[in-house]
Amino acid sequence: MTEATQTIVMTGATRGIGLEAARDLLRRSPETHLVVLGRESSAARVLPRLREISPHVSTVGVNLASKAGIDTAAAHVEDLLDAGELPAMKGIVCNAGVHLSDALQTSEDGYELTFAVNVLATHLLLRRLHPHLEAPGRVVVTVSDAHFGDLRHTGGTMPAPHWKGPEIVSRPGAFDRSERVRSGGRRAYVTSKLGAIHLVHEWARRLPDGIDILAYNPSLVTGTGLAREMGGYAQFIMKWFMPILEVTPLVDTPPVAGHKLADVILGVTDAPTGSYIHRTAPARSSAESYDADREQALWDWMEQA
Structure with missing residues (x-):
């Protein structure tokens, strides 16, 4: 048996592409000890x-x-590292995320749930473990080209993002008609x-x-389960049209x-720190995503959250 010489901590490894990535990583890197951070029931199921x-492989409930x-x-995780029960930590993967049908649900701390899991949780985990x-x-953070919010990248299934500053978009009901699927959840x-x-740029x-x-x-x-959360005609597209595209280079299983x-x-995919990796190679994210003042403001808010 190969001895583990490095630790990678990963969220979102209990289903979808995260689970597939975890399995592939363990096959290709037998010297890696993978720590799966997830809900206890989900983690116990995939362990x-x-x-x-x-x-x-070990799990930590979160x-x-x-x-x-x-x-x-x-x-x-810190205690396990300090006690020598885990080898040196070489990676953190923030792959977990939610996509809800509205923008009204709240986290335990009162933040809008999508923002809490997809943005704030990433920062808090990195702040503690980095x-x-x-x-x-x-460090790898899973994002989405849906952030472009245009026809080319979303096929019209998603609206454009509406960044109003973290103090606003972190609140339930931050968007007009937040109770609706498209104008709220999406x-x-x-x-x-x-x-x-x-957040990646500022880190x-x-x-x-x-x-x-x-x-x-x-x-x-x-086949990621996203269709269930999107609702409406987007659900129809994801369920019936997208599988047809599996035989083309446009989509992946x-x-x-x-x-x-x-x-x-x-590290097989080589890229400078801060890069946006589109599937297999560095690419430009949206023009709106490059805003140092906005990134600094987000960081400052997160540090006080």
Whole structure:
């Protein structure tokens, strides 16, 4: 049995492309100990499947919609590292995310739930764990080209993001008609993905040399469960039209997208820190996503959240 020499901590590894990436990572990197941060029930369900590939897998329960829950989970990882029960931490993967049918649901701390999980949780987890990363190390945050909000990238299924500053978009009901699927749930989703890219840019400025952070965009992926959350005609498109595109280069299945995510995690996909990875290579994210003042303001707000 290969001895584990590095630790990678990952959220969103219990289903979809995250689970596929976790399985691929363990096959290709037998020296990696994977720590899956997820809800206890979900983590317990996938743990036996991952351990069929490698014995170097453990789980830590976390509620990403709770600041206290994130703090407790991160503290547990720190204790394991400090005690030598985990090898040196070389990677953090923030792949978890939600896409809801409205923008009215709240986290345990009163934030709009999409923003809390897709943006705030990423920052809080990195704030606590990044001092333990050893160079060369890598942070990967899963984003979405839905943040463009245009016809080319979303096929008209998504509205444009509406960034009003973190103090506003973090609140339930921040958007006009927040109770509706498109103007509420989908707008909150695309806005949160824009916020996550802002966050990657600001962290890239602040992480020490040798620790890179990248935004990974899987683009269109079938069979992820997203259709259930999108509702309306978008659900029809995702369920019936998208599978037809599986035979084209335009979309990926979860195993293919998971392999590409594993490439980013393992450093096979080479890119400068702060880059936006579109499937397999660095690309430009939306023009709106490059705004240093907005990124600084988001950071300052997050530090006080």
